[in-house]
Amino acid sequence: MAYDFDTIATNYDRMNRLMTLGLDRRWRKRAVRGLHGNVLDVACGTGDMVVSLAEQGCTVTGVDISEEMLAIAKRKAPQATYMLADAEQLPFEDSSFDAVTCAFGVRNFVHLEQGLSEMLRVLKPGGTMVILELATPDNILIKPFYNFYTKHLIPWLGSRIAGNRAAYTYLPESIVRFPKGEAFVQIMEKLGGRTTERKLFFGVCRSYKIVKKQRGRST
Ligand SMILES: C[S@@+](CC[C@H](N)C(=O)[O-])C[C@H]1O[C@@H](n2cnc3c(N)ncnc32)[C@H](O)[C@@H]1O
Numbered sequence: 001m002a003y004d005f006d007t008i009a010t011n012y013d014r015m016n017r018l019m020t021l022g023l024d025r026r027w028r029k030r031a032v033r034g035l036h037g038n039v040l041d042v043a044c045g046t047g048d049m050v051v052s053l054a055e056q057g058c059t060v061t062g063v064d065i066s067e068e069m070l071a072i073a074k075r076k077a078p079q080a081t082y083m084l085a086d087a088e089q090l091p092f093e094d095s096s097f098d099a100v101t102c103a104f105g106v107r108n109f110v111h112l113e114q115g116l117s118e119m120l121r122v123l124k125p126g127g128t129m130v131i132l133e134l135a136t137p138d139n140i141l142i143k144p145f146y147n148f149y150t151k152h153l154i155p156w157l158g159s160r161i162a163g164n165r166a167a168y169t170y171l172p173e174s175i176v177r178f179p180k181g182e183a184f185v186q187i188m189e190k191l192g193g194r195t196t197e198r199k200l201f202f203g204v205c206r207s208y209k210i211v212k213k214q215r216g217r218s219t
Contacts, residue, residue: 043105047073
């Protein structure tokens with residue numbers, strides 16, 4: 001079953017700013033640089049990616065399965081169109097969007113490949129998909145700090161600030177379970193996207209740029 005973000009919606013933005021010391025906003029802005037046209041933001045949550053896309057002139061549609069998260073997005077970025085919809089069954093025609101984005105969302109899909117295939121399906125051939133995800137760092141010097149931070153400090157912050165230790169214990173656990181780097185690149189290539197990975201902040205955040213292959217072409 002999908003994790004229920006309704007329960008943490010109210011404190012979601014505050015926790016993000018605290019946990020990443022504000023870097024999450026910069027990561028989103030950097031990731032969507034260069035995108036234009038009609039963009040679908042999947043798992044849009046409270047709308048921070050929608051804001052970044054709208055700031056550079058994109059026409060944005062945001063979808064999410066959490067009503068509470070969507071309610072905040074609608075207040076924060078009212079210029080976009082929003083729908084309560086599951087990434088694994090998107091209510092759009094094939095090739096509807098110039099670009100598709102998803103920040104910190106795919107890690108929460110129940111059926112990862114189903115969601116990613118749907119995102120590729122609604123993207124125009126040759127269009128770009130941008131996926132931002134959290135990951136464990138590769139550097140062995142950074143790892144002990146990262147482990148302490150995610151296993152102890154984040155759950156503590158979650159209980160103090162959001163009153164929800166369980167949600168912020170789920171977060172680091174879901175990061176460890178999720179395929180990162182080359183493993184994720186391979187999944188996207190198999191599904192039909194030419195994929196490049198960029199590591200941000202020692203690799204604790206990864207930005208994947210995926211170009212949908214044209215039909216009938218192998219490269
Ligand atoms: C960690 S939040 C990310 C929100 C936002 N994209 C951001 O940048 O802050 C994950 C979001 O994914 C949504 N989500 C999880 N599974 C989903 C699915 N199958 N379809 C649509 N949204 C989903 C959750 O409701 C939640 O709002």
